[in-house]
Amino acid sequence: MSEHLLRVDWPACKAHGVCAELLPEVISLDEWGYPIVHEPVKGDVLALARTTVKACPTLALRLTQPPPRHA
Amino acid sequence: MTADIAVQSAARNDVGLIPKVSEGPALLAGIAQGPGLVSHRDRLGPAPRPRAEALVEMAGDVDLRGRGGAGFPFAIKLAAAARRRAVVVVNASEGEPASHKDATLMTCAPHVVLDGAAAVAHALGTREVHIVVPSELPSLRLIVEKALRERAKAGERLKVELHGAQPWFVAGQAQAVLQLLAGRENLPVTAWKPEAVSGHRGRPTLLSNAETFAHLGHLARVGSAGYATHGTADEPGTTLLTLRGDGWDPEVREVAFGTPLTDVLSEAEMAQPLLLGGYHGTWLRSSQLNGLAVSRKDIAAAGASIGAGVLLPLAEGWCPLVRTAALVDYLAGQSAGRCGPCRNGLPAMAEALRDLVHRGGPAGRVEELCGLVTRRGACAHPDGTARLVASMLARFPDEVDSHALGICRGNRREVFA
Numbered sequence: 001m002s003e004h005l006l007r008v009d010w011p012a013c014k015a016h017g018v019c020a021e022l023l024p025e026v027i028s029l030d031e032w033g034y035p036i037v038h039e040p041v042k043g044d045v046l047a048l049a050r051t052t053v054k055a056c057p058t059l060a061l062r063l064t065q066p067p068p069r070h071a
Numbered sequence: 072m073t074a075d076i077a078v079q080s081a082a083r084n085d086v087g088l089i090p091k092v093s094e095g096p097a098l099l100a101g102i103a104q105g106p107g108l109v110s111h112r113d114r115l116g117p118a119p120r121p122r123a124e125a126l127v128e129m130a131g132d133v134d135l136r137g138r139g140g141a142g143f144p145f146a147i148k149l150a151a152a153a154r155r156r157a158v159v160v161v162n163a164s165e166g167e168p169a170s171h172k173d174a175t176l177m178t179c180a181p182h183v184v185l186d187g188a189a190a191v192a193h194a195l196g197t198r199e200v201h202i203v204v205p206s207e208l209p210s211l212r213l214i215v216e217k218a219l220r221e222r223a224k225a226g227e228r229l230k231v232e233l234h235g236a237q238p239w240f241v242a243g244q245a246q247a248v249l250q251l252l253a254g255r256e257n258l259p260v261t262a263w264k265p266e267a268v269s270g271h272r273g274r275p276t277l278l279s280n281a282e283t284f285a286h287l288g289h290l291a292r293v294g295s296a297g298y299a300t301h302g303t304a305d306e307p308g309t310t311l312l313t314l315r316g317d318g319w320d321p322e323v324r325e326v327a328f329g330t331p332l333t334d335v336l337s338e339a340e341m342a343q344p345l346l347l348g349g350y351h352g353t354w355l356r357s358s359q360l361n362g363l364a365v366s367r368k369d370i371a372a373a374g375a376s377i378g379a380g381v382l383l384p385l386a387e388g389w390c391p392l393v394r395t396a397a398l399v400d401y402l403a404g405q406s407a408g409r410c411g412p413c414r415n416g417l418p419a420m421a422e423a424l425r426d427l428v429h430r431g432g433p434a435g436r437v438e439e440l441c442g443l444v445t446r447r448g449a450c451a452h453p454d455g456t457a458r459l460v461a462s463m464l465a466r467f468p469d470e471v472d473s474h475a476l477g478i479c480r481g482n483r484r485e486v487f488a
Binding site for chain 1: 410
Protein backbone atom coordinates (compact mmCIF):
# COMPACT_ATOMS: atom_id res chain seq x y z
CA MET A 1 0.00 0.00 0.00
CA SER A 2 2.50 2.62 1.14
CA GLU A 3 5.25 1.01 -0.87
CA HIS A 4 7.31 3.41 -2.98
CA LEU A 5 9.94 2.83 -5.63
CA LEU A 6 13.18 4.75 -5.60
CA ARG A 7 13.99 5.54 -9.21
CA VAL A 8 17.24 6.89 -10.57
CA ASP A 9 17.41 9.43 -13.38
CA TRP A 10 20.45 7.71 -14.90
CA PRO A 11 21.60 10.45 -17.25
CA ALA A 12 21.45 12.91 -14.33
CA CYS A 13 23.31 10.70 -11.83
CA LYS A 14 26.97 11.62 -11.57
CA ALA A 15 27.98 9.04 -8.96
CA HIS A 16 28.45 11.37 -6.01
CA GLY A 17 27.41 8.50 -3.76
CA VAL A 18 25.52 10.62 -1.23
CA CYS A 19 22.46 8.38 -1.51
CA ALA A 20 24.33 5.27 -0.38
CA GLU A 21 25.68 7.19 2.64
CA LEU A 22 22.24 8.39 3.65
CA LEU A 23 20.22 5.29 2.81
CA PRO A 24 22.39 2.18 3.10
CA GLU A 25 19.23 0.19 3.97
CA VAL A 26 18.17 0.36 0.34
CA ILE A 27 21.11 1.64 -1.72
CA SER A 28 24.63 0.39 -2.30
CA LEU A 29 27.13 1.50 -4.92
CA ASP A 30 28.43 -0.48 -7.89
CA GLU A 31 32.10 -0.68 -8.79
CA TRP A 32 31.90 2.68 -10.59
CA GLY A 33 30.08 4.46 -7.77
CA TYR A 34 26.56 4.42 -9.21
CA PRO A 35 23.64 3.45 -6.98
CA ILE A 36 22.13 -0.02 -6.89
CA VAL A 37 18.59 0.17 -5.51
CA HIS A 38 17.91 -3.14 -3.78
CA GLU A 39 14.27 -2.98 -2.80
CA PRO A 40 11.14 -0.82 -2.64
CA VAL A 41 10.96 1.75 0.13
CA LYS A 42 8.43 1.17 2.90
CA GLY A 43 7.68 1.88 6.54
CA ASP A 44 10.22 3.81 8.61
CA VAL A 45 12.67 4.13 5.75
CA LEU A 46 10.30 6.34 3.77
CA ALA A 47 11.16 9.54 5.65
CA LEU A 48 14.88 8.82 5.24
CA ALA A 49 14.31 8.16 1.58
CA ARG A 50 12.64 11.56 1.17
CA THR A 51 15.67 13.20 2.80
CA THR A 52 17.95 11.28 0.45
CA VAL A 53 16.00 12.38 -2.61
CA LYS A 54 16.39 16.00 -1.51
CA ALA A 55 20.08 15.57 -0.72
CA CYS A 56 21.14 14.22 -4.11
CA PRO A 57 23.53 16.85 -5.57
CA THR A 58 22.19 16.32 -9.11
CA LEU A 59 18.55 15.71 -8.10
CA ALA A 60 18.74 12.32 -9.81
CA LEU A 61 16.48 10.41 -7.41
CA ARG A 62 12.72 10.23 -7.29
CA LEU A 63 10.20 8.39 -5.17
CA THR A 64 7.38 7.00 -7.27
CA GLN A 65 4.39 4.80 -6.72
CA PRO A 66 4.69 1.40 -8.38
CA PRO A 67 2.99 1.50 -11.78
CA PRO A 68 -0.24 -0.47 -12.23
CA ARG A 69 0.45 -3.86 -13.74
CA HIS A 70 -0.56 -4.51 -17.32
CA ALA A 71 -2.43 -7.69 -18.08
CA MET B 72 4.42 -13.55 -59.65
CA THR B 73 7.13 -12.16 -57.48
CA ALA B 74 9.39 -9.44 -58.65
CA ASP B 75 12.74 -8.83 -57.08
CA ILE B 76 13.32 -5.16 -56.69
CA ALA B 77 16.41 -3.63 -55.28
CA VAL B 78 15.37 -1.01 -52.78
CA GLN B 79 16.35 2.34 -54.22
CA SER B 80 17.84 3.44 -50.95
CA ALA B 81 21.54 4.07 -51.08
CA ALA B 82 24.14 2.87 -48.63
CA ARG B 83 22.76 2.11 -45.21
CA ASN B 84 25.03 3.16 -42.36
CA ASP B 85 28.59 2.09 -42.87
CA VAL B 86 27.65 -1.34 -44.17
CA GLY B 87 26.56 -0.15 -47.58
CA LEU B 88 23.76 -2.65 -48.09
CA ILE B 89 20.94 -2.77 -50.58
CA PRO B 90 18.57 -5.50 -49.41
CA LYS B 91 16.70 -7.68 -51.84
CA VAL B 92 12.93 -7.40 -51.54
CA SER B 93 10.08 -9.28 -53.15
CA GLU B 94 6.32 -8.81 -53.18
CA GLY B 95 4.56 -9.93 -50.03
CA PRO B 96 1.04 -11.09 -49.17
CA ALA B 97 -0.26 -7.86 -47.58
CA LEU B 98 1.94 -4.82 -46.93
CA LEU B 99 4.33 -5.51 -49.77
CA ALA B 100 1.66 -6.55 -52.29
CA GLY B 101 1.97 -4.66 -55.55
CA ILE B 102 5.32 -3.03 -54.88
CA ALA B 103 6.44 -3.96 -58.40
CA GLN B 104 4.08 -1.22 -59.64
CA GLY B 105 6.16 1.42 -57.88
CA PRO B 106 5.63 3.63 -54.83
CA GLY B 107 3.26 6.16 -56.43
CA LEU B 108 -0.14 7.15 -55.04
CA VAL B 109 -2.01 6.54 -58.32
CA SER B 110 -1.08 2.87 -58.60
CA HIS B 111 -1.61 2.48 -54.84
CA ARG B 112 -5.17 3.88 -55.04
CA ASP B 113 -5.91 2.02 -58.31
CA ARG B 114 -5.04 -1.22 -56.60
CA LEU B 115 -6.66 -0.65 -53.22
CA GLY B 116 -9.16 2.16 -53.55
CA PRO B 117 -9.50 5.05 -51.08
CA ALA B 118 -8.29 4.57 -47.52
CA PRO B 119 -11.16 4.06 -45.07
CA ARG B 120 -11.43 6.27 -41.99
CA PRO B 121 -12.77 4.19 -39.09
CA ARG B 122 -13.57 5.79 -35.75
CA ALA B 123 -11.18 5.28 -32.87
CA GLU B 124 -13.36 2.66 -31.12
CA ALA B 125 -13.63 0.60 -34.30
CA LEU B 126 -9.87 0.80 -34.86
CA VAL B 127 -9.15 -0.23 -31.27
CA GLU B 128 -11.56 -3.13 -31.59
CA MET B 129 -10.01 -4.37 -34.83
CA ALA B 130 -6.47 -4.06 -33.45
CA GLY B 131 -7.61 -6.06 -30.42
CA ASP B 132 -9.35 -8.70 -32.56
CA VAL B 133 -6.18 -9.50 -34.50
CA ASP B 134 -3.90 -8.93 -31.49
CA LEU B 135 -1.81 -6.40 -33.39
CA ARG B 136 1.54 -5.85 -31.70
CA GLY B 137 4.02 -3.00 -32.09
CA ARG B 138 6.73 -3.93 -34.58
CA GLY B 139 9.56 -1.85 -33.17
CA GLY B 140 10.79 -4.75 -31.07
CA ALA B 141 8.94 -4.65 -27.76
CA GLY B 142 5.73 -6.16 -29.15
CA PHE B 143 3.34 -4.13 -27.00
CA PRO B 144 -0.37 -4.71 -27.78
CA PHE B 145 -1.34 -1.87 -30.09
CA ALA B 146 -5.01 -1.81 -29.05
CA ILE B 147 -4.03 -0.78 -25.50
CA LYS B 148 -1.72 1.92 -26.81
CA LEU B 149 -4.32 3.24 -29.22
CA ALA B 150 -7.09 3.23 -26.60
CA ALA B 151 -4.88 5.21 -24.22
CA ALA B 152 -4.09 7.73 -26.95
CA ALA B 153 -7.72 7.97 -28.07
CA ARG B 154 -8.78 9.22 -24.64
CA ARG B 155 -6.37 12.13 -24.98
CA ARG B 156 -6.33 13.44 -28.58
CA ALA B 157 -2.71 12.42 -29.02
CA VAL B 158 -0.06 13.61 -31.47
CA VAL B 159 0.92 10.87 -33.96
CA VAL B 160 4.57 9.91 -34.40
CA VAL B 161 5.63 7.38 -37.06
CA ASN B 162 9.02 5.98 -36.17
CA ALA B 163 10.93 4.78 -39.23
CA SER B 164 14.37 5.62 -37.82
CA GLU B 165 15.48 1.98 -37.56
CA GLY B 166 18.68 2.46 -35.59
CA GLU B 167 19.56 -1.23 -35.67
CA PRO B 168 22.09 -1.71 -38.50
CA ALA B 169 20.91 -5.27 -39.17
CA SER B 170 17.30 -4.20 -39.76
CA HIS B 171 16.11 -2.83 -43.10
CA LYS B 172 12.41 -3.59 -43.03
CA ASP B 173 11.22 -0.07 -42.20
CA ALA B 174 13.50 1.53 -44.80
CA THR B 175 12.26 -1.00 -47.35
CA LEU B 176 8.64 -0.38 -46.44
CA MET B 177 9.01 3.40 -46.59
CA THR B 178 10.84 3.18 -49.92
CA CYS B 179 8.72 0.56 -51.71
CA ALA B 180 5.32 1.25 -50.18
CA PRO B 181 5.26 4.67 -48.47
CA HIS B 182 1.50 5.04 -48.94
CA VAL B 183 0.82 1.82 -47.06
CA VAL B 184 2.45 3.42 -44.01
CA LEU B 185 0.93 6.85 -44.62
CA ASP B 186 -2.58 5.38 -44.98
CA GLY B 187 -2.12 3.90 -41.51
CA ALA B 188 -0.81 7.16 -40.07
CA ALA B 189 -3.71 9.07 -41.65
CA ALA B 190 -6.24 6.56 -40.32
CA VAL B 191 -4.83 6.87 -36.79
CA ALA B 192 -4.67 10.68 -36.95
CA HIS B 193 -8.26 10.80 -38.14
CA ALA B 194 -9.42 8.40 -35.45
CA LEU B 195 -7.65 10.43 -32.75
CA GLY B 196 -9.04 13.70 -34.06
CA THR B 197 -5.63 15.21 -34.67
CA ARG B 198 -3.98 16.58 -37.80
CA GLU B 199 -0.47 16.61 -36.41
CA VAL B 200 1.73 13.78 -37.67
CA HIS B 201 5.48 13.48 -37.25
CA ILE B 202 7.53 11.05 -39.30
CA VAL B 203 11.03 10.14 -38.23
CA VAL B 204 13.32 8.88 -41.00
CA PRO B 205 17.00 7.95 -40.85
CA SER B 206 19.11 10.98 -41.77
CA GLU B 207 21.70 8.77 -43.45
CA LEU B 208 19.17 7.73 -46.11
CA PRO B 209 18.40 10.96 -47.99
CA SER B 210 16.83 9.03 -50.86
CA LEU B 211 14.27 7.57 -48.45
CA ARG B 212 13.39 11.06 -47.25
CA LEU B 213 12.89 12.20 -50.84
CA ILE B 214 10.51 9.32 -51.51
CA VAL B 215 8.48 10.14 -48.40
CA GLU B 216 8.40 13.84 -49.30
CA LYS B 217 7.16 12.99 -52.77
CA ALA B 218 4.52 10.67 -51.32
CA LEU B 219 3.34 13.46 -49.00
CA ARG B 220 3.10 15.91 -51.91
CA GLU B 221 1.00 13.39 -53.83
CA ARG B 222 -1.34 13.02 -50.87
CA ALA B 223 -1.65 16.77 -50.30
CA LYS B 224 -2.50 17.19 -53.99
CA ALA B 225 -5.14 14.47 -53.64
CA GLY B 226 -6.73 16.51 -50.87
CA GLU B 227 -5.33 15.07 -47.64
CA ARG B 228 -5.28 17.68 -44.90
CA LEU B 229 -2.60 16.58 -42.49
CA LYS B 230 0.16 18.65 -40.95
CA VAL B 231 3.09 16.31 -41.45
CA GLU B 232 6.59 17.11 -40.28
CA LEU B 233 9.63 15.03 -41.24
CA HIS B 234 12.54 14.57 -38.85
CA GLY B 235 15.94 13.03 -39.57
CA ALA B 236 17.15 10.62 -36.88
CA GLN B 237 20.85 10.49 -36.15
CA PRO B 238 22.77 7.44 -37.38
CA TRP B 239 23.32 5.80 -34.03
CA PHE B 240 21.83 2.72 -32.43
CA VAL B 241 19.78 4.37 -29.68
CA ALA B 242 18.35 7.15 -31.90
CA GLY B 243 15.13 5.22 -32.53
CA GLN B 244 14.33 4.64 -28.87
CA ALA B 245 11.02 6.36 -28.00
CA GLN B 246 12.41 8.98 -25.63
CA ALA B 247 15.30 9.74 -27.99
CA VAL B 248 12.78 10.32 -30.78
CA LEU B 249 10.79 12.69 -28.58
CA GLN B 250 13.99 14.59 -27.81
CA LEU B 251 14.67 14.89 -31.54
CA LEU B 252 11.15 16.20 -32.14
CA ALA B 253 11.67 18.80 -29.44
CA GLY B 254 14.86 20.02 -31.14
CA ARG B 255 17.24 18.51 -28.65
CA GLU B 256 19.96 15.92 -29.10
CA ASN B 257 18.58 12.62 -30.44
CA LEU B 258 19.46 10.65 -27.29
CA PRO B 259 17.42 8.79 -24.66
CA VAL B 260 16.37 10.48 -21.44
CA THR B 261 14.53 9.13 -18.41
CA ALA B 262 10.81 8.69 -18.99
CA TRP B 263 8.86 9.47 -15.82
CA LYS B 264 5.53 9.06 -17.58
CA PRO B 265 4.47 6.95 -20.57
CA GLU B 266 4.42 8.93 -23.83
CA ALA B 267 0.67 8.29 -24.15
CA VAL B 268 0.34 10.65 -21.16
CA SER B 269 3.28 12.99 -21.67
CA GLY B 270 5.17 12.70 -24.93
CA HIS B 271 5.93 15.27 -27.62
CA ARG B 272 6.40 18.59 -25.79
CA GLY B 273 4.51 17.15 -22.85
CA ARG B 274 1.44 16.31 -24.90
CA PRO B 275 -0.17 12.87 -25.14
CA THR B 276 1.56 11.06 -27.99
CA LEU B 277 1.04 7.90 -29.97
CA LEU B 278 4.50 6.85 -31.06
CA SER B 279 4.86 3.62 -33.01
CA ASN B 280 7.06 1.87 -35.49
CA ALA B 281 6.41 2.48 -39.21
CA GLU B 282 5.48 -1.15 -39.86
CA THR B 283 2.89 -0.99 -37.08
CA PHE B 284 1.16 1.91 -38.86
CA ALA B 285 1.28 -0.03 -42.13
CA HIS B 286 -0.48 -2.97 -40.49
CA LEU B 287 -3.06 -0.64 -39.02
CA GLY B 288 -3.78 0.92 -42.41
CA HIS B 289 -4.13 -2.54 -43.93
CA LEU B 290 -6.37 -3.63 -41.07
CA ALA B 291 -8.58 -0.55 -41.45
CA ARG B 292 -8.96 -1.41 -45.13
CA VAL B 293 -9.64 -5.14 -44.99
CA GLY B 294 -11.15 -5.51 -41.49
CA SER B 295 -10.28 -8.14 -38.88
CA ALA B 296 -11.57 -11.02 -40.99
CA GLY B 297 -9.67 -9.89 -44.07
CA TYR B 298 -6.54 -9.36 -42.01
CA ALA B 299 -6.84 -12.89 -40.65
CA THR B 300 -6.75 -14.46 -44.12
CA HIS B 301 -2.99 -14.57 -43.53
CA GLY B 302 -1.36 -16.09 -40.49
CA THR B 303 -2.78 -18.52 -37.95
CA ALA B 304 -5.92 -18.43 -35.81
CA ASP B 305 -3.72 -17.57 -32.83
CA GLU B 306 -1.59 -15.02 -34.61
CA PRO B 307 -3.34 -13.45 -37.59
CA GLY B 308 -1.53 -11.40 -40.18
CA THR B 309 1.96 -11.02 -41.51
CA THR B 310 5.27 -9.63 -40.38
CA LEU B 311 8.30 -8.12 -42.06
CA LEU B 312 11.62 -9.86 -41.59
CA THR B 313 15.14 -8.73 -42.35
CA LEU B 314 17.37 -11.69 -43.19
CA ARG B 315 21.16 -11.49 -43.00
CA GLY B 316 20.77 -7.73 -42.52
CA ASP B 317 24.47 -7.14 -41.94
CA GLY B 318 25.71 -9.94 -44.20
CA TRP B 319 26.49 -10.25 -47.88
CA ASP B 320 23.01 -11.15 -49.10
CA PRO B 321 20.51 -9.10 -47.08
CA GLU B 322 16.84 -9.55 -47.80
CA VAL B 323 13.53 -8.16 -46.57
CA ARG B 324 10.57 -10.54 -46.65
CA GLU B 325 6.96 -10.25 -45.62
CA VAL B 326 5.68 -13.58 -44.33
CA ALA B 327 2.50 -14.76 -42.65
CA PHE B 328 2.73 -15.72 -38.99
CA GLY B 329 3.07 -19.48 -38.75
CA THR B 330 5.41 -19.70 -41.74
CA PRO B 331 7.96 -22.43 -41.01
CA LEU B 332 11.48 -21.17 -40.52
CA THR B 333 12.57 -23.59 -43.27
CA ASP B 334 10.66 -21.39 -45.76
CA VAL B 335 12.71 -18.40 -44.72
CA LEU B 336 16.19 -19.80 -44.14
CA SER B 337 18.23 -22.06 -46.40
CA GLU B 338 19.17 -25.59 -45.38
CA ALA B 339 22.72 -24.44 -44.68
CA GLU B 340 21.41 -21.59 -42.51
CA MET B 341 19.13 -23.95 -40.58
CA ALA B 342 22.25 -25.92 -39.64
CA GLN B 343 23.84 -22.82 -38.08
CA PRO B 344 23.15 -20.98 -34.82
CA LEU B 345 20.65 -18.14 -35.31
CA LEU B 346 20.75 -14.72 -33.70
CA LEU B 347 17.07 -13.82 -33.52
CA GLY B 348 15.86 -10.28 -32.86
CA GLY B 349 18.98 -8.41 -33.91
CA TYR B 350 21.92 -7.12 -31.91
CA HIS B 351 19.71 -6.90 -28.81
CA GLY B 352 18.35 -10.35 -29.57
CA THR B 353 18.80 -13.91 -28.45
CA TRP B 354 20.90 -16.77 -29.78
CA LEU B 355 19.27 -20.09 -30.65
CA ARG B 356 21.20 -23.28 -31.36
CA SER B 357 20.57 -24.94 -34.72
CA SER B 358 18.93 -27.88 -32.90
CA GLN B 359 16.29 -25.45 -31.57
CA LEU B 360 15.34 -24.30 -35.06
CA ASN B 361 13.79 -27.60 -36.19
CA GLY B 362 10.02 -27.24 -36.32
CA LEU B 363 10.18 -23.57 -35.35
CA ALA B 364 7.84 -21.15 -37.12
CA VAL B 365 7.74 -17.39 -37.50
CA SER B 366 5.45 -17.01 -34.52
CA ARG B 367 5.74 -14.89 -31.40
CA LYS B 368 4.49 -17.77 -29.26
CA ASP B 369 6.73 -20.49 -30.73
CA ILE B 370 9.72 -18.25 -30.52
CA ALA B 371 8.91 -17.21 -26.96
CA ALA B 372 8.58 -20.90 -26.05
CA ALA B 373 12.10 -21.41 -27.43
CA GLY B 374 13.29 -18.70 -25.04
CA ALA B 375 13.76 -15.95 -27.62
CA SER B 376 11.81 -13.04 -29.05
CA ILE B 377 11.18 -12.07 -32.64
CA GLY B 378 11.94 -8.43 -31.75
CA ALA B 379 11.81 -6.27 -34.86
CA GLY B 380 12.05 -9.31 -37.13
CA VAL B 381 15.81 -9.46 -37.61
CA LEU B 382 17.20 -12.93 -38.39
CA LEU B 383 20.96 -13.31 -38.40
CA PRO B 384 22.06 -16.86 -39.17
CA LEU B 385 25.69 -17.30 -38.23
CA ALA B 386 27.87 -17.40 -41.33
CA GLU B 387 29.55 -20.73 -41.94
CA GLY B 388 32.94 -21.06 -40.36
CA TRP B 389 32.22 -18.49 -37.69
CA CYS B 390 32.19 -19.05 -33.96
CA PRO B 391 29.14 -17.60 -32.14
CA LEU B 392 31.40 -16.40 -29.33
CA VAL B 393 33.68 -14.46 -31.66
CA ARG B 394 30.63 -12.97 -33.36
CA THR B 395 29.06 -11.95 -30.04
CA ALA B 396 32.26 -10.35 -28.82
CA ALA B 397 32.44 -8.31 -32.03
CA LEU B 398 28.81 -7.23 -31.63
CA VAL B 399 29.32 -6.21 -28.01
CA ASP B 400 32.35 -4.15 -29.06
CA TYR B 401 30.08 -2.33 -31.48
CA LEU B 402 27.25 -1.97 -28.96
CA ALA B 403 29.59 -0.61 -26.29
CA GLY B 404 30.66 2.03 -28.79
CA GLN B 405 27.00 2.88 -29.39
CA SER B 406 26.33 3.75 -25.76
CA ALA B 407 25.25 7.38 -25.63
CA GLY B 408 27.55 7.63 -22.63
CA ARG B 409 25.00 9.45 -20.52
CA CYS B 410 24.08 6.75 -17.99
CA GLY B 411 26.92 5.62 -15.74
CA PRO B 412 26.19 1.87 -15.68
CA CYS B 413 26.01 1.76 -19.49
CA ARG B 414 28.99 4.07 -20.10
CA ASN B 415 31.17 2.01 -17.75
CA GLY B 416 29.49 -1.38 -17.90
CA LEU B 417 29.32 -1.93 -21.65
CA PRO B 418 33.03 -1.31 -22.36
CA ALA B 419 33.81 -3.49 -19.33
CA MET B 420 31.55 -6.18 -20.74
CA ALA B 421 33.20 -5.94 -24.14
CA GLU B 422 36.60 -6.29 -22.46
CA ALA B 423 35.50 -9.25 -20.32
CA LEU B 424 34.04 -10.93 -23.37
CA ARG B 425 37.20 -10.37 -25.42
CA ASP B 426 39.07 -11.87 -22.53
CA LEU B 427 36.76 -14.91 -22.46
CA VAL B 428 36.71 -15.42 -26.21
CA HIS B 429 40.31 -14.70 -27.14
CA ARG B 430 42.22 -15.41 -23.95
CA GLY B 431 40.10 -18.04 -22.24
CA GLY B 432 39.09 -15.69 -19.43
CA PRO B 433 36.36 -16.44 -16.84
CA ALA B 434 32.66 -16.35 -17.75
CA GLY B 435 31.78 -15.24 -14.21
CA ARG B 436 32.88 -11.66 -14.81
CA VAL B 437 30.75 -11.48 -17.98
CA GLU B 438 27.71 -12.77 -16.07
CA GLU B 439 28.31 -10.29 -13.26
CA LEU B 440 28.40 -7.38 -15.71
CA CYS B 441 25.19 -8.56 -17.39
CA GLY B 442 23.48 -8.25 -14.01
CA LEU B 443 25.09 -4.89 -13.26
CA VAL B 444 23.84 -3.08 -16.37
CA THR B 445 20.32 -4.50 -16.61
CA ARG B 446 17.48 -2.04 -15.88
CA ARG B 447 20.00 0.64 -15.00
CA GLY B 448 19.71 3.13 -17.83
CA ALA B 449 17.34 5.61 -19.42
CA CYS B 450 16.81 3.24 -22.34
CA ALA B 451 17.06 -0.50 -22.90
CA HIS B 452 20.44 -0.44 -24.65
CA PRO B 453 22.30 -2.00 -21.70
CA ASP B 454 19.46 -4.50 -21.17
CA GLY B 455 19.50 -5.57 -24.80
CA THR B 456 23.26 -5.96 -24.82
CA ALA B 457 23.13 -8.03 -21.63
CA ARG B 458 20.38 -10.18 -23.16
CA LEU B 459 22.56 -10.95 -26.19
CA VAL B 460 25.52 -11.88 -24.00
CA ALA B 461 23.46 -13.91 -21.52
CA SER B 462 21.95 -15.92 -24.39
CA MET B 463 25.43 -16.63 -25.73
CA LEU B 464 26.48 -18.01 -22.34
CA ALA B 465 23.27 -20.03 -22.04
CA ARG B 466 23.28 -21.54 -25.55
CA PHE B 467 26.95 -22.23 -26.08
CA PRO B 468 28.36 -23.63 -22.81
CA ASP B 469 30.50 -26.17 -24.70
CA GLU B 470 32.03 -23.46 -26.83
CA VAL B 471 32.68 -21.36 -23.70
CA ASP B 472 34.43 -24.36 -22.13
CA SER B 473 36.54 -25.00 -25.20
CA HIS B 474 37.53 -21.34 -25.35
CA ALA B 475 38.63 -21.65 -21.74
CA LEU B 476 41.00 -24.36 -22.99
CA GLY B 477 42.20 -22.10 -25.77
CA ILE B 478 40.33 -23.79 -28.60
CA CYS B 479 37.88 -22.03 -30.90
CA ARG B 480 35.69 -24.40 -32.85
CA GLY B 481 35.02 -22.08 -35.75
CA ASN B 482 36.11 -23.64 -39.02
CA ARG B 483 39.25 -21.64 -38.87
CA ARG B 484 40.37 -23.80 -35.94
CA GLU B 485 42.01 -20.91 -34.26
CA VAL B 486 44.15 -22.04 -31.34
CA PHE B 487 45.28 -19.15 -29.25
CA ALA B 488 46.44 -20.52 -25.93
